[in-house]
Amino acid sequence: MAVQTGLGEPRGPRFVSPSLDPYGDEWHGVHGDGPGRGRRWRRILVFALAVIALSTVSGALAGGYVATQTNQPPAPAASAAAAVPPDLIAAADKVVPGVVSVMVDGPGGATATGSGFAIDNLQHIVTNDHIVARGGGRGSEVTVETPDGRQMMAKVVGRDPGSDIAVLRVPPDAQLNPLALAKPGATRVGEPVIAVGSPLGLAGTVTAGIVSALDRPVRLGANRHNAVQTDASINPGNSGGPLVNARGEVVGVNTAIATIDGNGSIGIGFAIPIDQAQQVADGIIAKGG
Template identity: 70%
Template sequence: MVVRTGLGEPRGPWFVSPGPVPDGGWPRGRPSGDGPQRPRGGWPGRTLAAAAAVVALSTASGAVAGGWVAGLDDPVGPPAASAAPVPAELVTAAERTVPGVVSVLVGAGRGRSATGSGFAVDDQQHIITNDHILARGTGGAVTVELPDGRRLPAEVVGREPRSDLAVLRVPPSAGLAPLPLARPGATRVGEPVLAVGSPLGLPGTVTAGIVSALDRQVRLGDNRHTAVQTDASINPGNSGGPLVNARGEVVGVNTAIATIDGNGSIGIGFAIPIEQVQQTADTIIGRGG
């Protein structure tokens, strides 16, 4: 029998589907930390297995079939059709964003550790990230890995667990390029976005998608949030990284994804909207310097 768990298991705080279950309660996902995960067991039922197979097949078969048809009759012939061209503005946005994005490592070497991402927001070298990364690192030392590979100790300026945001600061020698923030209320459904971060410990990873929905009501952990939904691929380690538009402006902080049985991104990710990010970060920086 297939057991329904809302939209699946998050990588980040617990995600709970906003839809009610028959008993009037809320379906819960299961907790899971950021960073590489050990593969889990099989699907809980044949229905999910079949769905996974269909998804995998539909994703891969286009490329396989396309290559096979292109070479059927003419060994030279025209070149095989390539993927749709990437808009030039997204390439430019990626080039501008990556230098300001870092990997965040907490508690490495002692007790439980956690990894995630973060990004610089000003010339004072303040870095925004997710609070749940610090929480899962059990209060250990915080280290930031820069785009050039250097690792520097980071000061925790302040934390706001209810909004799942935290602000770090690294020494001026880091030289991080601050990312511009989008204007409040400017994000639109359907516009292209990039998720930038360190999924599975791979720094500087960029994935593309669109804004799937705005004002999505979700529960993350014990708190209700209004989130930006995106289909840009987000995986463990992306938490705390920026979701940016085609102009390279941050529209949200990647926080959680929905999965089926904990098996990676299924194209449903959630980011804290920039309005909340800016308000919380300004408050934390104002308090902590």
């Protein structure tokens, strides 16, 4: 049986923006412009951080000067992190019971890990195909860990590599809560969302952000998709988990992240729109049971 290994789980499919890289390389450069591209990104980051630091210091000095001139105490510093909206708290409470960790035994004793979520009362689970594929496909031994820590074997109902969607099924006693799915066309840029899954093996993790863009053309693996872009933190292990709106409805299946020099999340993640994922999943279930 697969074991949740945590740190070091492989990332999802490489992200390539067609408008940025005609050669099909990762953002951080493999061929294309060569190593120089990675160095440029580092220089841009260093410059941006320097500007932020300079602005912060200048703002603090200016604020102190104004305070001394008016004999008024300086205003209290803003909170480092904005408060989480109550509707997102309610959404997380509703969604987490339907999200699972997925572990697939691979060659040589390796384990591919990711996330998934229940979509119906028959205990079908949607996840990413690339997680199942790393274990060798339909005949792989797949283990699902439920939100209450139980582990059970899952059947691979079917896979669709082109859409990066796979469907699993667990026994009825899993008693997973199926998640509500957002209606097509209902998702809006700027609306708050949460990503739920098991990044780095940490089951039941929730991160918050917004929908950054819709219909973002990206290449995930060997195929191109129009994805939902989000700044909710997505890391290795989040693949296959749901991107959820403030009403507790799934708007997408978290699938990939953009990185700089191969490092972790930089606030640019991509999800397969739920209407596409649902259409594929329904077809798989109709054929595979």
